[in-house]
Structures are given as structure tokens and as C-alpha cells.
Amino acid sequence: MFPTCPAVEASGVRRTFGRRRAVDGVDLSLNAGDCLALFGPNGAGKTTLLRLIAGLLKPTSGSVQVCGRILRDDAAARAHVGLISHQSMLYRALTARENVEFAARLYGVPDPAAAAVDALERLRILDRADAPVRALSRGLQQRVSIARAIVHQPDVVLLDEPYTGLDAAGGAALTDMLHVLRSSGAALILVTHNVEEGLAIASHAAVMLDGRLVRHDDCATLDPRAYVAEYRELVLRGAADEESLDVEATA
Amino acid sequence: MTTLSAPGTFGAAWLVARKDLAIEFRTRTAFFSALVFAVLALCIFYFAWDESIIAPAQRAPGVLWVVLAFSALLGLQRSFGLEEHDRGIDALLVSPISREAIYLGKAIGNLLFLCAIQLVTIPALALFYNLPVGRPLLVVTGIVLLAMIGIVAIGTLFSAMAVNTRLAELLLPMLSLPFFVPILMNAAQATTRVLADRPLAESWPWLKILIAFDIVFVVACTLAFPFTLEE
Numbered sequence: 001m002f003p004t005c006p007a008v009e010a011s012g013v014r015r016t017f018g019r020r021r022a023v024d025g026v027d028l029s030l031n032a033g034d035c036l037a038l039f040g041p042n043g044a045g046k047t048t049l050l051r052l053i054a055g056l057l058k059p060t061s062g063s064v065q066v067c068g069r070i071l072r073d074d075a076a077a078r079a080h081v082g083l084i085s086h087q088s089m090l091y092r093a094l095t096a097r098e099n100v101e102f103a104a105r106l107y108g109v110p111d112p113a114a115a116a117v118d119a120l121e122r123l124r125i126l127d128r129a130d131a132p133v134r135a136l137s138r139g140l141q142q143r144v145s146i147a148r149a150i151v152h153q154p155d156v157v158l159l160d161e162p163y164t165g166l167d168a169a170g171g172a173a174l175t176d177m178l179h180v181l182r183s184s185g186a187a188l189i190l191v192t193h194n195v196e197e198g199l200a201i202a203s204h205a206a207v208m209l210d211g212r213l214v215r216h217d218d219c220a221t222l223d224p225r226a227y228v229a230e231y232r233e234l235v236l237r238g239a240a241d242e243e244s245l246d247v248e249a250t251a
Numbered sequence: 252m253t254t255l256s257a258p259g260t261f262g263a264a265w266l267v268a269r270k271d272l273a274i275e276f277r278t279r280t281a282f283f284s285a286l287v288f289a290v291l292a293l294c295i296f297y298f299a300w301d302e303s304i305i306a307p308a309q310r311a312p313g314v315l316w317v318v319l320a321f322s323a324l325l326g327l328q329r330s331f332g333l334e335e336h337d338r339g340i341d342a343l344l345v346s347p348i349s350r351e352a353i354y355l356g357k358a359i360g361n362l363l364f365l366c367a368i369q370l371v372t373i374p375a376l377a378l379f380y381n382l383p384v385g386r387p388l389l390v391v392t393g394i395v396l397l398a399m400i401g402i403v404a405i406g407t408l409f410s411a412m413a414v415n416t417r418l419a420e421l422l423l424p425m426l427s428l429p430f431f432v433p434i435l436m437n438a439a440q441a442t443t444r445v446l447a448d449r450p451l452a453e454s455w456p457w458l459k460i461l462i463a464f465d466i467v468f469v470v471a472c473t474l475a476f477p478f479t480l481e482e
Contacts, residue, residue, distance in 0.1 A: 106257070
């Protein structure tokens with residue numbers, strides 16, 4: 001686990017695509033058992049930040065470490081991380097079980113078949129384990145995708161809009177699983193547009209606007225209702241500023 | 252956390268290859284399109300030449316390598332295409348396996364896929380062009396296998412590079428074919444001699460160059476592959 005260093009540490013992370021700064025100088029530190037809910041409007045840079053932490057993108061400057069190790073350069077360190085992305089990252093021609101078992105084998109889980117069954121059961125989708133993924137609904141595919149991401153019991157779980165497409169049962173299964181992961185000491189980063197949902201699970205909350213972390217709070221000291229109102233105001237103000245900049249640019 | 256012991260490079264490569272073959276076995280789309288193309292091309296080439304001017308056995312080596320190169324491209328096209336649909340490639344990249352293992356896995360999968368196509372193409376060629384069965388055909392199969400290693404090494408790399416582009420289907424042949432030339436040239440020279448029933452020693456210099464190209468392409472493409480994944 002992470003006895004001495006933060007589970008996730010980002011310092012001065014910047015990532016540009018051409019001239020656009022998708023992530024602009026983000027500092028972040030997360031310990032084992034922490035859950036950070038990351039809010040922000042579309043295009044704020046949340047997904048890019050998750051991809052930087054997962055090692056899928058290289059920072060233009062700054063550094064991202066998971067337990068003191070840079071994932072891009074350290075294959076073994078990647079075994080500590082689980083990623084749930086916008087896309088399911090599943091193979092449609094394979095069954096749910098085959099997809100999860102394949103992931104378990106890639107991570108070197110000792111008993112991949114049993115681990116796959118356990119993960120699918122936790123997401124309450126074991127009864128559809130032998131159906132090809134292409135035959136499953138969007139919500140069920142999302143559950144399989146989550147099972148795939150947690151089959152190796154990662155220490156850091158990165159979740160990008162994980163509730164998208166889930167019905168009430170799927171959402172409840174995911175929330176239960178996130179609580180279990182946290183109590184077992186995993187650090188979570190949850191990107192979501194649903195502020196109430198995020199605050200219910202998280203220990204910390206942050207808001208991202210235009211690639212920057214503009215607010216970072218400890219959930220223990222937050223009034224959720226006031227936070228929701230403040231967040232909406234922040235986002236609307238950000239959108240208005242952007243619009244006025246666009247108008248100025250056009251003029 | 253469970254004690255994990257991630258597979259080594261070759262173990263991981265085999266996992267990736269097995270997964271690709273399982274997907275192909277379920278869908279069979281690329282296999283059938285490559286196979287149908289190969290057989291149809293053999294037929295067309297057979298009727299396109301006047302038998303009284305060039306004997307079928309003399310045409311066979313050229314036909315074999317043209318058909319093989321283009322049917323290989325059809326198969327290679329799908330290699331990274333199936334990773335793109337739901338970004339399965341991201342799941343591979345965040346896993347603890349090396350980038351080289353991903354490349355080798357894809358290449359092994361492609362090689363087995365192309366071998367399966369050749370299992371039908373070579374007998375069909377022998378049938379259409381009245382080739383001597385037995386030892387010459389076995390040697391030709393060996394040459395095909397050697398050539399396939401180089402073709403797959405290059406094609407897999409360029410398939411990864413082309414997949415994210417708008418003109419992927421055009422880009423893969425444009426990038427790959429110039430690099431196929433040295434392989435095809437040496438393989439065709441060796442095949443011509445074998446099918447003319449000349450001693451194997453005559454083909455050996457061409458085969459040595461072919462083997463050298465295989466080694467260079469496999470090593471160079473494995474080392475270059477991680478750079479194709481940079482966004």
C-alpha cells in the first residue's frame with residue numbers, strides 16, 4: 001500500500017494540445033483512503049487530468065506520481081491503478097466474463113477466473129457474465145467496465161463519469177463498491193457532473209475550470225447545499241466570462 | 252491488495268495475441284474478407300494471362316506475392332482497429348504490461364491470422380497453377396512464413412500509426428508497401444527458383460537476406476512501437 005508517500009501526487013502539471021492548455025498547473029495530493037470528487041463543466045480538463053494521472057498522457061511540464069512512481073516509466077507501478085473511462089474499454093465480441101478475466105490475467109491476479117466472478121458479482125451482473133458485451137445495454141456494459149477496472153483490487157481508482165448510463169441498481173452497486181474500496185484503503189478520484197452524488201462519497205471536493213483547480217475543500221467542513229449553490233454560481237460565472245471573451249475576440 | 256505477478260513480456264504478448272484471435276474467431280469478418288480476396292485474386296490472375304505465352308508455373312511466384320501482400324494488408328488493417336472502437340487500447344496501456352509486449356502480441360496474432368489465410372491460399376495456388384506438390388510446395392510454405400514475419404512486423408507498426416488517422420485505410424498500404432518491397436523481392440526470387448525445381452542452394456542467398464530483413468524489422472519495429480502511442 002502507501003506507507004510513507006501520498007497515493008497520488010501531482011505538482012505543477014500542465015498539458016497542452018497545440019496552443020490550448022487543457023490542464024494548467026494543477027497541484028494535487030491524495031492519501032490512501034481519500035476520495036476526491038472532481039467537478040467542473042465540459043472541457044474543464046477533468047478527463048485530461050485523469051489520463052495524466054493514469055499515465056496515458058505525458059505532462060507537458062510538471063510531474064504526476066502514484067506512490068512516488070511515474071506510471072509511464074514504471075510498468076509494475078501501473079498494477080496499483082484502475083481506470084474507468086468514458087469509453088467502456090471492452091471488447092464487444094468477447095463476453096463480460098472473458099473481458100474481466102483478460103484484465104485479471106494482464107494484471108497477474110493469481111486466480112483470474114475466480115477474481116472475474118467476484119468482480120462481476122460485486123457489480124451485480126454475474127447472471128449476464130456469458131453474454132457478449134455487444135449484446136448488453138449501455139448500463140450493463142458500464143458495470144462490466146467497472147468490474148474490469150477493479151478486478152485486480154487497485155490502490156488508486158480513477159473514475160471518469162462512472163454513473164453514466166447506470167440505472168438505480170447499478171448506481172447503488174457502484175456506490176457500495178466505492179465505499180468498500182475506500183474502507184480497504186484505496187484512494188479514489190471521481191469525476192462527475194452530479195455534485196450531490198460526488199459529495200456523498202468523497203472526502204475532498206475540487207472544482208476545475210479552464211484546466212485549473214479553482215477550489216479544493218475538505219468535505220467534512222462542507223455544507224453540501226451551500227456547496228452545490230456555490231458550484232453552480234462558479235460554473236455559470238466561468239461560462240459567462242468565457243462568452244464575453246469570445247464576444248471580444250469576435251469583435 | 253492481492254499479490255499480483257504481472258506476466259513477462261512474452262506471457263503478456265501471448266495473452267494479447269490469444270485475445271485478438273478469440274475476437275477474430277467470433278467475428279470472422281477480417282478472415283473471410285482476406286480469404287475471399289486471396290482466392291478471387293488467384294482466379295483473376297489465372298484468367299488474365301495467355302497460357303500459351305507464359306506457363307502458369309512461371310506466373311505463380313509473382314501472383315503468390317502480389318496476392319499475399321494485399322491480403323496481408325486486409326488482415327493488418329483490423330489489428331488496431333478492434334482496439335479503437337471502445338478504446339480497448341487504453342486498458343492495455345494502463346495495465347502493467349510493457350508497450351513492447353502489446354506490439355509483440357499484436358504481431359503474433361497477425362502472424363497466426365495470416366498463416367491461417369495462407370493455409371488456403373497456397374493449396375489454391377498449387378491447384379490453379381498446376382504446381383508440383385510435395386517438397387517444392389513445402390519449401391515455398393517456409394519462404395512464405397519467413398516473409399510473413401517481416402510483413403507482419405512492419406504492418407503491425409504502421410497499423411498502430413494509421414489507426415487514429417482519418418485516412419487509415421489508405422495510409423496503411425501507403426506506409427507499408429515501400430517497406431514490403433525488400434521482403435517481397437527476396438521472397439519472390441527464392442520462390443521462383445524453388446518452383447523451377449532448382450537446387451535449394453541457389454535460393455539460399457535470397458533467403459539469407461530475407462532472414463536479415465526479418466530480424467532488422469522485428470527489432471526496429473518493436474523498439475519504435477512505444478513512440479506511436481504518444482498523444
